[in-house]
Amino acid sequence: MTSLRDAAMTSKAWPFEEARRLLKRAKARDKDHVLFETGYGPSGLPHIGTFGEVARTTMIRRALDLIGDVPTRLVCFSDDLDGMRKVPENVPNPPALRAHLQRPLTDVPDPFGTHESFGAHNNARLRRFLDTFGFDYEFISATEFYRSGRFDDVLRRAAERYDDLMTIMLKSLRDERRQTYSIFLPIHPETGRVLYVPMKHVDGTEGTVTFDDEAGREWTLPVTGGNVKLQWKPDFGARWAALDVDFEMYGKDHAANTPIYDGICRTLGGRPPEHFTYELFLDAEGHKISKSSGNGLSIDEWLTYAATESLSYFMYQKPKTAKRMHFDVIPKAVDEYHQQLRAFHAANDPDKRAANPVFHVHSGDVPQSDMVVPFTMLLNLASVAGAEDKDALWGFIRRYAPDASPEANPQLDRAAEGAVRYYNDFVKPAKVFRLPTEAERAALSELRDRLRGWDGPVDDEALQGVVYEVGRERFDPMRDWFRALYQVLLGADQGPRFGGFIALYGVRGTADLIDRALAGELAGNSAAV
Numbered sequence: 001m002t003s004l005r006d007a008a009m010t011s012k013a014w015p016f017e018e019a020r021r022l023l024k025r026a027k028a029r030d031k032d033h034v035l036f037e038t039g040y041g042p043s044g045l046p047h048i049g050t051f052g053e054v055a056r057t058t059m060i061r062r063a064l065d066l067i068g069d070v071p072t073r074l075v076c077f078s079d080d081l082d083g084m085r086k087v088p089e090n091v092p093n094p095p096a097l098r099a100h101l102q103r104p105l106t107d108v109p110d111p112f113g114t115h116e117s118f119g120a121h122n123n124a125r126l127r128r129f130l131d132t133f134g135f136d137y138e139f140i141s142a143t144e145f146y147r148s149g150r151f152d153d154v155l156r157r158a159a160e161r162y163d164d165l166m167t168i169m170l171k172s173l174r175d176e177r178r179q180t181y182s183i184f185l186p187i188h189p190e191t192g193r194v195l196y197v198p199m200k201h202v203d204g205t206e207g208t209v210t211f212d213d214e215a216g217r218e219w220t221l222p223v224t225g226g227n228v229k230l231q232w233k234p235d236f237g238a239r240w241a242a243l244d245v246d247f248e249m250y251g252k253d254h255a256a257n258t259p260i261y262d263g264i265c266r267t268l269g270g271r272p273p274e275h276f277t278y279e280l281f282l283d284a285e286g287h288k289i290s291k292s293s294g295n296g297l298s299i300d301e302w303l304t305y306a307a308t309e310s311l312s313y314f315m316y317q318k319p320k321t322a323k324r325m326h327f328d329v330i331p332k333a334v335d336e337y338h339q340q341l342r343a344f345h346a347a348n349d350p351d352k353r354a355a356n357p358v359f360h361v362h363s364g365d366v367p368q369s370d371m372v373v374p375f376t377m378l379l380n381l382a383s384v385a386g387a388e389d390k391d392a393l394w395g396f397i398r399r400y401a402p403d404a405s406p407e408a409n410p411q412l413d414r415a416a417e418g419a420v421r422y423y424n425d426f427v428k429p430a431k432v433f434r435l436p437t438e439a440e441r442a443a444l445s446e447l448r449d450r451l452r453g454w455d456g457p458v459d460d461e462a463l464q465g466v467v468y469e470v471g472r473e474r475f476d477p478m479r480d481w482f483r484a485l486y487q488v489l490l491g492a493d494q495g496p497r498f499g500g501f502i503a504l505y506g507v508r509g510t511a512d513l514i515d516r517a518l519a520g521e522l523a524g525n526s527a528a529v
Contacts, residue, residue, distance in 0.1 A: 004364075007350035008067045014319065015056075015360050019063035021274055022247055026070045029271070033071040036061050037245045037273070039236075042080045042105055042122035043088075046129040048299050048325070049251070049281070049289070052315045054135050056278065057249055059316065062363040074137045077239065078126060080105045080119035081142040081229050083185075083194030102193040104229075106143040119143065129299075133308060142235075145242075147226030154242040155223045157268050158183065158230070160204035165234060168263040172233075183234040184209050186221055194229065233257060237264025240273055249276035253288075281325040289325060297325050305418040305425075306334045306375070307411070312361040313337040327426055334375040334415060337361075341369035370409040372401040373504060377496045378419035379427055381504055384490065384513055387423065390416040400458075400504045431491035433523040440484045441518060443474050448514040451507050458507060464499025488517050 008016045026034050038053050040046070054076070061072050083102040087094045091111040097118075100108040105119030115121040119141075127139055145151050158165060162183070170178050182199045186209060200218070201210040209228060210220045221227040230238055239245065240261070255277045262272040281289045289297075302311050305327075314333045317323070340358045344366050347353055358366050373381075378393060387393050393416045397404055406413035436444055447470045456462050471481030486495035495501070502510045516522055 004350045004354060005067055007354040008063065011351070011354040013063075013355050013357075013360065015059040015063040016067070016354065018060045018247070018274070018276055019067055022060070022064050023068045023070070025246060025274060026068065031070070031244075031246070033073055034064060034068075034246045035244060036072065036074040037077060037239070037243065037248045038074070039077045039079060039239075039248075039250075040126055041082070042078050042119055042126060043082065043084070045122075046126050046299070048297060048302070048311075050126075050129070051133065051299055051311070052278075052281075053249060054130060054137070055133075055312050055315050056276075056319060057247070058135060058363075059360040060247065060276070063360065066364065074135075075140055075243065075245075076126070076130065076137045077140045077142065077145075078119075078123050079142050079232070079235070080123060081146055081194075081226070082232075084108050084118070102195075104143060104187065104192070104194060106141070107192050142229070143226070146229060149225065151238075151242055152224040154238050154268055155228070155230075156207045158234070158238060159202055159207045159209070159223050161267055162202040162204060164267050165264060168260060168267065169231075169234065172257075172260055181231075182209075182211075183231055184223065184228045185231060186211055186219070186228045187226070188213055189219065189221070189227075233260050234264050237261040237270075237272075238268055240265040241268040241270025244270065245273045247274045247276070249278060252277055252279050276319075278319040279322040282322055284324065284326040284328075286324070297327065301327070302330065305422045306330050307414055307418075309358075309361055310334045310337045313340070313357055316357045316360055327422075330422065331376045331379060334418075338369040338371040338374070338411075341366065370404075370411045371415060372404050372409065372412060373397055374496070375415050375419055377500060377504060378416055379423050380490055380492075380496050380501055382420050382423035383427055383431065383492075384505060387420050390420055393420065396504055396506070399506065427492070432487075433491040433517075434487050435520060435523045436484060436488050436517065439474060440481075440488065443470055443481065443484070444488065444514050444518060446470050448511045448518075451502070451511040451514075454507050458503050460497070460500040460503050462499070463502045463507070464497060467498045467502070489513055489522070491522070 009020065022034055036057050038057050040050060057074060061074055064070070064072055081104045084097070084100060084105055085102070087097045087101070091097070093111060097108060097111060105122065106117045108118040110116065110118050110121045112121055115124060123139070123141060130137060165183050169181065169183060173181055180196070180198045184199060184202070186195050186197070187193070188195055195211070195213060197211050197213065199209050199211050207223050208220050209223060210218065212218050229235065237260070240248070258275060265272045283289055310330070310333045313336065314329065337358065340356055344353055344356045344358050345368060347356070353359055381387070381393055381396055385392055385396065390413065394406065397412070397416070404412065447467065450466055450470065454466070468478070471478055475481040482498065483493065485498055486492050505513070
């Protein structure tokens with residue numbers, strides 16, 4: 001019988017495809033471990049893109065753990081030596097920070113007063129963010145990396161090969177930028193500011209740079225010991241060389257720079273890592289999500305309505321395809337995630353299990369789903385029940401599934417809580433009921449009468465059959481019947497499989513709901529269409 005490892009060696013799931021590339025690289029290099037890296041700019045809060053990058057990288061890492069015998073590490077690198085270019089508006093007493101503009105973030109006082117610097121404060125938030133989701137990583141601060149001497153060998157090599165590195169960079173710059181550009185950014189010995197000034201001389205033998213500061217004074221500094229930092233593109237490639245990084249993924253907006261990063265790394269004596277370029281997330285209007293503009297979803301917003309695993313599932317799906325990330329993707333993501341949980345445990349075939357997204361969401365340790373009611377059905381239930389808390393939903397859930405309880409079904413309990421919030425925040429404000437047409441009224445009346453006289457099992461399939469029989473006699477195409485049910489009874493254009501809704505809400509309750517709709521109570525006595 002095929003083992004899971006054997007299945008992984010041929011699986012088309014993208015984490016396994018990337019893992020096989022890395023395994024081949026590791027064998028060719030005879031390296032004792034594989035190093036994954038992900039970078040972070042600590043000038044802002046960790047965001048959903050940070051989560052996605054680390055989650056996806058972890059999926060590949062765990063896939064490699066399954067198919068290979070080589071140890072793996074994940075480094076999260078914080079670019080905290082960057083100068084503070086502007087004062088954030090969301091910090092206490094912003095004017096107090098103006099005197100520290102262009103100083104490294106780790107030299108800027110912490111406006112919150114909790115850490116030794118603003119950079120340390122933001123790094124702590126990053127680490128707390130990563131720890132919350134249980135990521136396994138090593139943290140590296142750029143400040144420590146530069147100032148401790150860990151970067152010195154590569155920085156000396158950068159001074160020695162300055163002209164070659166500049167040749168790579170200048171090809172990518174506009175004419176006016178070329179006149180003042182240098183791969184090195186000196187940190188002023190007196191002001192501590194990161195300076196964007198041209199170099200008068202770079203001494204590769206001595207490992208020093210000579211420049212004039214903004215006041216016209218000449219300085220000569222060693223490139224080692226944190227006296228200079230590299231511009232961000234050279235820093236990207238130099239970091240790969242210094243750490244011997246084997247894998248790094250980044251967004252499509254970085255893709256054009258890949259030849260630059262690779263060229264820098266090779267020039268500095270390193271071997272560029274394997275790359276994985278993912279597509280960007282879009283907001284409701286199809287625009288790129290930006291943490292500065294605040295469009296799209298945040299991590300906290302997603303977790304208000306759904307569990308982390310559903311977000312990981314969403315991140316897994318088609319990473320090379322641009323996807324809308326707006327509130328309306330949450331219900332589908334939750335239900336698809338639980339469908340895949342059930343499919344995983346129903347499949348005895350290792351090939352199918354290796355191809356299932358939840359294998360990668362859970363690093364192979366896949367839990368059982370306890371969602372006896374889909375999230376979208378919970379939303380519809382919240383709608384007709386006018387639920388203000390999850391306890392109102394549990395009354396219906398227990399009748400539908402007597403063995404279910406918040407204790408025995410914690411996933412369902414969490415989903416019920418999220419569904420009530422989601423309903424009140426998004427569904428309820430957008431609900432628009434309408435009165436039925438004459439044809440729809442006749443069909444609804446028959447459905448009500450059949451439900452009043454129902455003595456069969458309260459079963460999704462049996463009740464769906466009744467709904468279908470009533471509609472088949474009157475509607476062609478049938479979708480017009482189901483659309484009428486949703487619009488007249490639920491105030492929405494789409495909805496659940498209606499037999500399942502009747503079983504959950506109750507046969508008598510659904511008959512009463514139809515009576516209210518026929519009486520015009522749901523539509524507020526508006527004119528029929």
